Amino acid sequence: MKRYLIIAVLVALTSCANNNRELSYSDVVHRMVDFQRLAQLPEKGEESGMFSSHDRKSKYNHLSGTYHNWSANDDGLTPQFIRKKGDDMVLAEMDGPGAIVRIWSANPGKGHVKVFIDGQKEPLIDMPFRDYFNTSKLTAFGYSNLVYETNARGFNNYVPITFQESIRIVAEPEWGQYYHFNYITFPDKTEVEVFKKNLSDEAKEALQRVNQYFENDLGERPSESSASLLREETVVLQPEEKQSLVIEGKRAISAFNVEMKNIPDSLMEEVLRKTILSVTWDNNDDPAIWSPLGDFFGSAPGYNHYKTLPMGMTEEGMYSFWYMPFESLAIIEFQNHSGVPVELDISLKHEDNPFKKNNYGHFHAKWHRDIMPVEEERWPDWTVLKTHGEGRFVGMFLSVWNPKGGHCVQYGGEGQHWWGEGDEKFFVDGEDFPSTFGTGTEDYFGYAWCVPNLFQHAYHSQNYTEDNMGHQSLNRWQIIDNVPFQESFEAYMEKYFPNKWPTQYATVAYWYLDSKGEDLIGPTPVDQLYGYETPYDVYKAKNAVDGEEMKILKNTGGWASNDVFVKETLYGKVSGHKALIWFGREKDESVLKTGFNFPHSGQYSVSVNKVQTKDGGRFSFYLNDRLLNDAVSFRSAKDQTPQIENLGIVNLNEGEQELKIKWDSVSSSGKRMMIDYLKFEPVNK
Incomplete structure (x- = not known):
């Protein structure tokens, strides 16, 4: 309880500091837990937005008033920078006073990222981008509940980097792929204490207090008035x-x-x-x-x-x-x-x-599905919130129904391989082009690579999952990075997969709005609240162990995954819509060992449903160290062609089994292997 009272005092001091236009670093830190401040209507000069590696082919034509390539989806692959200076890439630059309050990446690399503030010629921070998410590399980032990788592969850093006049973030080659830098700005003439690598004792104490609260006390209110009534x-x-x-x-x-x-x-x-x-x-x-x-x-x-x-x-x-x-x-x-x-x-x-x-502002929270559709040129934007007035956007909850899984070229276009490809787009005060333009739905929620793992942190969670083949439940709260608006706010999430796929969204948008503002979202009819999801039964092969059920035990070859969706044209032929994928690799042993549980002892005829590809290789199969076949080919003239091949008869004892696969590097012209399932048909004696 003592910790909460200290936080309450510091939050109160923050409010006083704001009135005097002076902000210490600890004042900024305490905005990370200051709920009361969110209700205060924004002052002129308060802004929030994001620099990101979104696909820059998406543009707005001011002369014609039209959007072009609005569905472009090569985030992180097309030029993912503002401009280049030699080989270096400028990822973010802006004037102050302000702060970077969230850094995210899906794939930070070894190349250095440099942070220059207030016109300084020497960088304030100069280290590999991956070290921005390592608590042992910089003392100021040494707070494991503010700097972390989620259980679903997203890298996050919520330590504020404050600046007075300007900030410029420059990346060297090999810095990685994909980035977000969320920023806030302060009203004009605000004097803010700038970030230092060697933090003051007061700044360390503020960060440590928030870090400890996030570690031990989520679920308890961080501050409370002594005069509150129950x-x-x-x-x-x-x-x-x-x-x-x-x-x-x-x-x-x-x-x-x-x-x-x-x-x-x-x-x-x-x-x-x-x-x-x-x-x-x-x-x-x-x-x-x-x-x-x-x-x-x-x-x-x-x-x-x-x-x-x-x-x-x-x-x-x-x-x-x-x-x-x-x-x-x-x-x-x-x-x-x-x-x-x-x-x-x-x-x-x-x-x-x-x-x-x-x-x-009054607190608003509205649940809805499929409201306010956008014009065709704005596809695939899906409306989260449209509102008019003054206020702050503070986050969203997203409920997803996606029973087929990933890969929707038919409706989503080439490259749309899973439901969450869509970017968040936030338009503030009538912007033609959004000041927040994301790189993927899962990136907004703080994770990456469509990994369907549960995680929970102070500002975001994936709290329910059916492995991207059913329901998903996610939320993201924007507390220090809330989005202030003076006239209007519009939030969209790109949704490439249509309802008829079926992929269906429901959301709750959370925001503050002045008493005269316009909330455009009405109640949803009762008969559309529950059971609206379009049903779909996933094809499952009988007497089979699916590739996605096989645990990867050892890999001395190339990339392997048991969570890869095949093309949607194969959904009626490939069990579970997924395959186990692996690539052989030269100059290595190139062996993949997998394990699976089998429920019944007996004699079985074993076959494999191969998903053959143009770059398929030749592989040997061993079950519990017994050679089944040393020349299983996964090559075909047409990509992703299923074919069943018999592997022989085996005797199995119930329990754990080991399947070993070895790449034939001598006679193979390809390296890829994709297994849909192993089928075990009982042999009648």
């Missing part, structure tokens, strides 16, 4: 019943917790989607919050345990720490559209609203 209620809703909680006065909700009671696991998914949370501020005609209860708390389908800074689902219940001020009245409404009674234990903390009237 409101606890138990609400029991019969089917179609609606009940409300009312808070009167000039107040602010600082913590909101809900626990579901007595709901069977088999019904939890439906109940969470069909129980609606609606919140109306200050007698407005329309709710500012409208969402299925589970989705509002950042995860779906069902109840999935995770913790992030503002939101989470735990054993004790769901929590939200978004700061929600209002002038005179809050009406918090719950409605049950499920067919069973719903019991909710609700806990609210609220305190005096510290803001002057018209100097703060």
